[in-house]
Amino acid sequence: MNRRFCKLRLLTVAVTLLLQVEVTQAKDVDWVALNPGLQGATSVEEITECYDCHEEYMKPYAKTKHGRALPGDCESCHGPMSKHMDAPRQKPPLAISFKPIGGLSSDQKNAICMQCHEGGEQSYWQGGVHEANEVSCNTCHYLMERKSDRSLTIKENAATVCMDCHIEKRGQSLKSSHMPVREGKMGCSDCHNPHGSYALHLLKTATVNETCYQCHAEKRGPFVWEHAPVREDCSSCHDSHGSNNPGMLKTKGAFLCMNCHQYGGHSNVPGYNRASATVGQGCVNCHNRVHGSNHPSGAKFTR
Ligand code: HEC
Ligand code: HEC
Ligand code: HEC
Ligand code: HEC
Ligand code: HEC
Ligand code: HEC
Ligand code: HEC
Ligand code: HEC
Ligand code: HEC
Ligand code: HEC
Incomplete structure (x- = not known):
């Protein structure tokens, strides 16, 4: 021996x-x-x-x-x-x-x-x-035979193994706006380490944002004008697993912004209409730099 x-x-x-x-x-x-x-x-x-x-x-x-x-x-x-x-x-x-x-x-x-x-x-x-x-x-894992391309996972698409237990995540992956996990282009393990982690929620990196920056580096900034919630936590607006709102947003259109903001501050804004601001793309029609702006006059994320 x-x-x-x-x-x-x-x-x-x-x-x-x-x-x-x-x-x-x-x-x-x-x-x-x-x-x-x-x-x-x-x-x-x-x-x-x-x-x-x-x-x-x-x-x-x-x-x-x-x-x-x-x-x-x-x-x-x-x-x-x-x-x-x-x-x-x-x-x-x-x-x-x-x-x-x-x-x-x-x-x-x-x-x-x-x-x-x-x-x-x-x-x-x-x-x-x-x-x-x-x-x-x-x-x-299944060890006696390769049932997948990578890492001896028991199914080719490891995410389907996760979804056997995490049923609610399967549900989210079926929503209209989702990461390409279900399609097999990305795995749960791109963001999570299923074996354990020093971070919350088995994330591979210390914070949610570090996880997202791995692929969405352009959102890292720093920006001249930072939008506080973007710096703090991408998941204050996005649901990483999928949602029925465009862009995997947690809440639809203007209601997302109005979780934290009032209507106010627009009295001098030409073309601003309180009724139309709350439909469709609403706020981001004008505030189209919601992740941060590098424009000298981008303080309100409008450019
Ligand atoms: C690195 C660990 C490991 C080694 C080395 C290993 N096995 Fe296994 N074996 C397993 C595990 C784990 C299972 C249970 C099935 C699974 O989940 O992969 C298993 C299952 C089996 C089974 C039952 C098969 C089934 O799926 O019902 C047989 C028979 C077997 N092994 C024989 C062998 C023989 C013979 C060798 C040497 C050539 C060997 N194993 C080497 C880990 C190992
Ligand atoms: C004479 C036939 C025979 C030989 C030789 C033999 N086995 Fe087995 N082995 C069996 C049988 C029968 C079982 C029970 C299978 C079952 O219950 O499905 C078994 C079961 C096993 C299991 C448990 C499988 C499981 O997960 O239930 C392992 C591991 C295993 N054998 C490994 C080996 C290894 C390694 C060798 C060589 C050192 C070996 N066997 C030699 C017949 C044999
Ligand atoms: C005696 C040492 C030993 C034991 C025990 C052992 N492994 Fe491994 N494992 C290895 C080695 C060596 C490799 C191959 C590393 C390489 O080639 O990169 C490996 C690779 C792996 C891989 C990657 C396979 C791949 O295709 O990329 C997985 C998954 C794995 N082991 C899981 C397990 C599991 C699950 C068990 C227990 C059932 C186990 N190992 C038991 C030594 C071991
Ligand atoms: C056999 C069932 C099972 C499988 C398969 C499974 N999990 Fe889990 N997972 C659990 C249980 C049980 C918990 C703890 C209770 C809970 O948070 O739901 C958990 C918790 C988690 C958590 C939450 C950690 C936290 O602290 O909030 C994450 C993330 C996770 N699993 C990811 C995965 C990933 C990724 C896979 C696939 C690689 C996977 N799970 C496969 C059963 C499973
Ligand atoms: C794009 C990155 C990413 C992918 C891919 C991802 N997750 Fe997550 N997951 C997160 C983040 C970030 C959190 C923690 C905060 C949150 O819920 O947004 C989390 C939290 C979790 C939790 C614990 C909290 C909860 O919501 O229950 C579980 C369980 C989980 N994920 C399972 C999975 C499974 C299973 C998959 C694959 C189907 C997966 N995740 C794919 C980023 C991801
Ligand atoms: C909840 C599901 C799950 C469990 C439980 C699990 N693994 Fe894994 N493991 C995975 C997935 C998914 C991958 C593939 C990760 C990837 O390729 O990105 C993986 C990859 C691996 C690898 C290859 C990657 C590497 O470098 O480490 C090894 C080795 C491994 N696992 C060993 C183990 C061992 C040992 C255990 C038990 C202590 C275990 N796994 C438990 C899902 C799991
Ligand atoms: C492993 C790489 C990777 C990681 C990590 C990652 N993403 Fe993605 N993300 C992608 C890919 C690939 C797409 C799909 C792009 C496409 O379809 O054009 C995407 C798309 C998106 C979309 C747009 C979805 C849509 O419907 O338009 C958002 C929002 C997003 N990711 C947010 C996040 C957040 C938040 C995190 C961190 C929790 C994150 N991503 C982590 C790769 C990643
Ligand atoms: C304050 C809310 C909010 C926060 C926080 C937020 N986003 Fe977004 N994100 C949005 C909105 C709104 C859209 C849709 C923009 C549009 O339609 O023009 C979007 C779209 C996206 C898209 C797809 C379109 C594009 O711009 O590429 C990605 C990828 C994305 N966000 C990643 C992230 C990442 C990564 C983080 C964290 C660093 C983050 N978001 C934080 C509100 C937010
Ligand atoms: C999670 C809460 C949260 C959400 C959701 C949110 N914001 Fe913010 N926003 C903040 C905070 C905090 C500040 C910084 C406030 C300050 O500095 O006084 C801020 C600042 C701003 C500013 C600059 C305000 C100023 O006085 O300079 C604008 C414009 C803005 N947000 C627009 C938006 C839009 C548009 C959305 C929707 C896409 C949105 N925000 C979603 C929390 C949020
Ligand atoms: C027609 C374009 C337009 C629309 C639609 C719009 N905004 Fe604005 N918003 C602006 C402009 C321009 C400013 C800068 C006003 C200034 O500097 O006086 C501004 C300022 C702000 C401020 C900063 C307020 C302050 O006191 O400085 C916040 C917060 C804000 N908007 C949130 C929102 C939210 C939430 C929505 C959606 C309900 C929205 N905006 C829709 C153009 C718009």
Whole structure:
């Protein structure tokens, strides 16, 4: 077992340097605590025999990143195999199973993955909202076969996995104005880190605005004339998940502005008509620089 882990460490280091996925040094797992049937089981370094019975899983698995980075290694995730080889048909299996028959809690399953994945994007997993709600790694990932282009997610469009639980977000993605998430051009994970985060709402960046600036850099400013709510929080006007108002606005037309502003201040404005200001594009017809203005006389965001 030790020799194998040694080889594994070297591989892991090499792999980490070459590719982005950050993998930590493998740690030991108390297999007997996970499956008492494994008491006395030892490592079987030879996996050719596994083919006799598990070829259908092993072939596609060999093409995954795990299969390539950890060739011939089944035991890092399934525990020592000697007793399974002696009694392959015993139920529950004398091996670690991630299925209900294996009897593992989500924490126990996750600990197996965390042997190697406690760094990088998974750094904030412990105590994160998914961990705390017993969502396990294999709720979102399927490991024995590539079912998606990226990151072994259980479905090609990872957002549909999220929407299985976050039904209200599916609803929003169907609204007329939405980010191209449903279309697969963007994922929930462009804004969220589903593994956990130091920020609120599993956001990948410290604030909502930093998240938006990643793609909407032109909104970052600084502007000569700043509009306070834009600097503070894009989501005071926009719903990031979708809405039936144009531009993913939370409220329609003038009512959005009137959440914070009165009608006043227009008595001298030529062409201003209180009735027409509240229909259609209303306020932004004139205040068309609502995100901020660099024009010398743009203090009122009209140019
Ligand atoms: C003689 C046939 C046979 C051999 C050889 C064999 N297995 Fe199995 N294995 C089985 C059977 C049967 C099951 C139970 C399958 C089921 O319940 O669907 C099983 C179950 C498993 C499970 C649990 C699957 C799950 O999630 O429920 C794992 C993991 C596993 N085997 C790994 C291995 C590995 C690794 C090897 C080689 C070291 C191996 N097996 C060798 C027949 C075999
Ligand atoms: C990096 C962890 C990992 C390694 C290494 C690994 N497996 Fe698995 N295996 C899993 C997980 C997790 C599952 C449960 C299905 C899933 O969610 O991917 C699983 C499921 C299985 C199953 C049941 C298949 C099913 O979906 O019902 C078999 C059989 C199996 N593995 C055999 C093997 C064999 C044989 C090897 C070595 C060639 C191996 N596994 C290596 C993590 C691993
Ligand atoms: C023994 C160490 C080890 C264990 C245990 C392990 N992994 Fe990995 N994992 C790796 C390595 C190595 C890679 C490949 C890194 C690379 O090639 O960039 C990887 C890659 C991944 C990837 C990215 C795959 C891709 O195609 O980009 C996912 C997702 C992943 N692991 C999830 C899991 C889950 C879920 C578990 C637990 C069921 C798990 N891993 C257990 C070592 C491990
Ligand atoms: C709520 C769903 C979800 C859960 C739970 C989840 N993942 Fe992921 N994971 C994803 C998605 C989605 C991606 C793809 C992110 C991307 O490509 O932008 C991903 C990517 C990854 C990657 C590759 C990217 C990287 O560099 O890290 C690894 C490794 C990984 N997950 C491991 C894990 C492990 C280990 C666990 C359990 C501790 C886990 N995941 C739990 C959804 C999830
Ligand atoms: C198995 C169900 C399940 C899946 C799948 C799932 N989640 Fe969650 N998620 C939860 C639960 C439970 C909570 C905590 C309760 C809540 O806030 O709704 C949560 C909370 C969240 C939160 C709120 C965090 C906060 O602090 O406000 C975000 C963001 C989130 N999930 C994003 C995602 C993303 C992105 C995916 C897909 C990669 C995903 N979830 C997949 C169950 C799931
Ligand atoms: C464009 C960036 C972005 C995308 C894409 C995105 N979110 Fe969010 N999400 C946010 C922001 C910002 C917040 C926090 C403030 C808010 O609600 O506007 C948030 C909050 C959440 C929350 C917690 C608060 C709530 O409203 O319940 C959940 C759950 C959530 N998102 C799930 C998802 C899921 C699932 C997806 C993919 C279908 C997704 N998000 C896609 C930016 C995004
Ligand atoms: C990963 C890149 C990315 C991130 C992060 C991002 N957006 Fe977008 N956003 C897009 C793309 C792509 C479009 C669609 C552009 C198009 O269709 O022309 C878009 C469109 C929009 C639209 C216009 C929608 C419409 O119907 O006209 C608004 C408003 C918007 N984003 C606000 C935000 C906010 C607020 C955030 C932060 C919570 C954010 N975006 C984060 C990529 C991103
Ligand atoms: C005070 C309310 C408000 C705030 C706060 C706000 N927006 Fe907007 N946003 C609007 C309005 C109104 C429109 C529609 C403008 C139009 O129709 O001319 C819009 C349109 C957009 C569009 C699509 C059209 C374009 O200008 O590209 C994007 C993208 C956008 N906002 C991103 C952001 C980002 C990113 C933030 C945070 C930095 C933000 N918004 C903050 C009110 C706001
Ligand atoms: C979330 C609250 C909020 C929303 C929504 C909002 N604003 Fe503002 N707006 C402010 C604050 C705060 C200021 C700064 C007030 C100050 O400095 O006295 C401001 C300043 C302004 C100013 C400059 C006022 C001055 O006296 O110089 C104009 C013009 C303006 N907003 C127009 C709009 C328009 C048009 C909309 C709708 C698209 C809108 N605002 C939506 C909060 C908001
Ligand atoms: C016909 C064009 C027009 C329309 C429509 C319009 N505004 Fe204005 N607004 C202006 C001009 C021009 C000023 C600058 C007046 C000044 O400097 O005396 C102004 C000033 C403001 C101010 C600053 C008030 C102050 O005391 O300095 C606010 C706030 C404001 N508008 C909000 C709105 C809101 C909210 C709406 C929609 C209900 C709206 N405006 C519709 C042209 C318009």
